[in-house]
Amino acid sequence: MATKENSGSTDAESTQKTVNAVLDAVARTAPEVRRGLPGRRIAIEGKNPSGEEQKAADVYTDELLLERIGSISNVGVYASEERASGVDVGSGLSVCVDPLDGSSNLEPNAAMGTIVAIYDDDLPASGRDIVAAAYVLYGATTTMIVARSNKETVTEYVIHESGDYQVVREELTLPENPSVYGFGGRVPHWVEEFEEYVSEVESDPSMKLRYGGAMIGDVNQVLTYGGIFGYPTLTNAPEGKLRVQFEGYPVGYILEKAGGASSDGRKSLLDVEKDDLHARTPVYVGNEGLIDDLEAALADRY
The missing domain is CATH 3.40.190.80 (D-Maltodextrin-Binding Protein; domain 2)
Structure with missing residues (x-):
């Protein structure tokens, strides 16, 4: 894992800076995850802590995200569905990740995603401790949905193959007429x-x-x-x-x-x-x- 500096600060400005760094790391890792899926569709020996069969892609994505998120200043713990306990990576915010939600869809080549929750508390935290949450969807295009504590709306980004990402909808809300x-x-x-x-x-x-x-x-x-x-x-x-x-x-x-x-x-x-x-x-x-x-x-x- 890359060496980082520990800020030890969790004030509002520092928190949002860390949130942005985590989301940036997730978005810029997404194309690499996607490129790595074709050769990692097979199951591996062992199961995750919830007793579910792991795919090689689950472990690959988890290791990438631990490396990227764990090196960010003011991230204290990285926790994953693929690990029994959190990994101590410094001091600061706690980040929970479902590295590859829906990895069983690798075989039929259907949609999958990555889910991220950032908490300003030790784990296990409460839902009211969230300071940001996001998910990446690997569909026909790669998109990322983000909600932050300092914003009242949800933002959708499209992630390009280069790792760059841009806003496509800034105030995303559920349609009033469900279907x-x-x-x-x-x-x-x-x-x-x-x-x-x-x-x-x-x-x-x-x-x-x-x-x-x-x-x-x-x-x-x-x-x-x-x-x-x-x-x-x-x-x-x-x-x-x-x-x-x-x-x-x-x-x-x-x-x-x-x-x-x-x-x-x-x-x-x-x-x-x-x-x-x-x-x-x-x-x-x-x-x-x-x-x-x-x-x-x-x-x-x-």
Whole structure:
């Protein structure tokens, strides 16, 4: 890892400088990640801390991001879904990364992403400690969605092959009239209340199913067209599948900044409290009305 200076400062100006440096590193690493995917589609021996099969691309992306983010001044801890614990890289902000969300989509050549959450606290942090969240989407083009604590809006960038990136939308908000939905988990394991809610959504002729197997790709559909995404509580997995530090908090933060809402079925994802780095939570994000209806549908269960 590259040598860095430790600033030890977490005041507002220093925090935003560090946030910008992390986002810059993520964006400029994205083309290298993308170029490295074709030869790293195979599974490797071993599993990540959540018990999921790792692809060579997961490990490759994680190592690249640790090197780049870990060398930034005022970053104290780098944590990844691919590592059991955080890596101490200095003093300052904590950065949580899902290096390659949806890496199972390597085989069918479908969308994948990288998710980043930056916290001004030790890990495991809370959703209210986020100072920035972002995701890179490796789709037909490479884009990056960013939400910052010092801005009230969400920004979308396009990332070029050179590593340069530019703003394409500065005030990205969910459309008022939602039109897409996507829900994870096996239907036989959905709880009755959720299944009834989904039936209501599906009965609306203006709503279209969009589910691609990479959470961040599905969330981006919701952010683009309006709607709802959820990975719910299941009868065989009450806490669902998604990790709160790496997926729940950052996605909830971005959608709320974009004028939408997030929930674990009862409250905002940002108010979920967990004491384990790899803890899971049900995740629901989308237009506020749809999330309100979801919470009402699940009220009797809680």
